[in-house]
Amino acid sequence: MPENHLTPEHATISPAILYWGTPVVLVSTENEDLSFNIAPISSAWWLGNRCMLGLLSVSHTTKNLLRTKQCVLNLPSDDMTDKVNALARTTGSKEILTATAIEPLYYFKKSNGYQYVKDKFSHANLTPVKSDIVRPARAMECPVQMEGELVGVHEMMQDVEGEVLFAMEIKVLRTHVHENIRKSGTKNRIDTDKWRPMIMSFSELYGLKAKKADESELAEMEEEAYRGFSNPAEVDLM
Numbered sequence: 087m088p089e090n091h092l093t094p095e096h097a098t099i100s101p102a103i104l105y106w107g108t109p110v111v112l113v114s115t116e117n118e119d120l121s122f123n124i125a126p127i128s129s130a131w132w133l134g135n136r137c138m139l140g141l142l143s144v145s146h147t148t149k150n151l152l153r154t155k156q157c158v159l160n161l162p163s164d165d166m167t168d169k170v171n172a173l174a175r176t177t178g179s180k181e182i183l184t185a186t187a188i189e190p191l192y193y194f195k196k197s198n199g200y201q202y203v204k205d206k207f208s209h210a211n212l213t214p215v216k217s218d219i220v221r222p223a224r225a226m227e228c229p230v231q232m233e234g235e236l237v238g239v240h241e242m243m244q245d246v247e248g249e250v251l252f253a254m255e256i257k258v259l260r261t262h263v264h265e266n267i268r269k270s271g272t273k274n275r276i277d278t279d280k281w282r283p284m285i286m287s288f289s290e291l292y293g294l295k296a297k298k299a300d301e302s303e304l305a306e307m308e309e310e311a312y313r314g315f316s317n318p319a320e321v322d323l324m
């Protein structure tokens with residue numbers, strides 16, 4: 087058993103959110119009428135060629151993803167706050183317009199000032215461009231765009247009544263990056279001194295510090311050692 091040390095420098099608190107800091111992803115999906123939706127999501131983490139996304143069940147993005155199994159994960163850089171703020175508190179779901187307290191999740195959005203927006207690409211001054219493999223459009227202004235397919239869904243919070251949250255496993259099929267963040271002299275690597283992801287910490291938007299914190303022991307490993315968990319090194323241009 088650990089000893090019962092006094093830690094006067096720590097306070098015991100109960101935060102309403104636990105968003106300690108994750109990247110912002112603009113997820114584009116296809117609507118039923120074949121137009122496109124795009125929404126900021128920051129519950130995102132990466133392993134191999136997979137991204138796990140945490141999504142509210144009633145979001146339009148969730149419904150589009152479950153129906154079409156396709157999306158693009160567009161990563162904004164930290165100077166794109168105007169786009170992210172334009173998309174914040176919007177939804178592509180019309181259901182919000184008539185929501186009452188009987189539908190608590192839609193009502194949560196409505197009572198917190200969310201608006202229904204049909205064309206969120208235009209609303210945020212983002213330019214839709216055709217993807218190679220999936221139907222949803224990429225957002226041209228984002229320096230990173232990953233075409234992906236939904237390969238797994240886990241219902242989170244099964245200990246509470248009703249479907250509230252889903253963890254959605256996205257398999258990255260193809261990655262497009264802006265040339266100015268590609269590491270010079272390499273084909274498949276990112277220059278981490280140049281790539282400036284946007285991070286959401288609690289509900290605030292941040293960039294990473296301009297300088298590396300330190301040399302990284304893990305970075306001593308060849309990046310290609312991870313290839314077995316990812317896509318082939320050569321992009322198959324079909």
Ligand SMILES: Cc1cc2nc3c(=O)[nH]c(=O)nc-3n(C[C@H](O)[C@H](O)[C@H](O)COP(=O)(O)O)c2cc1C
Nearest residue numbers: 125126127128129141142145146147174176177178
């Ligand atoms: C920076 C930022 C991060 C967000 N992160 C998430 C998230 O991780 N998961 C989630 O369900 N909603 C998140 N939201 C809220 C969604 O964007 C919101 O539910 C939106 O209405 C979804 O749009 P849609 O209904 O058109 O899919 C975030 C919003 C912002 C502005």
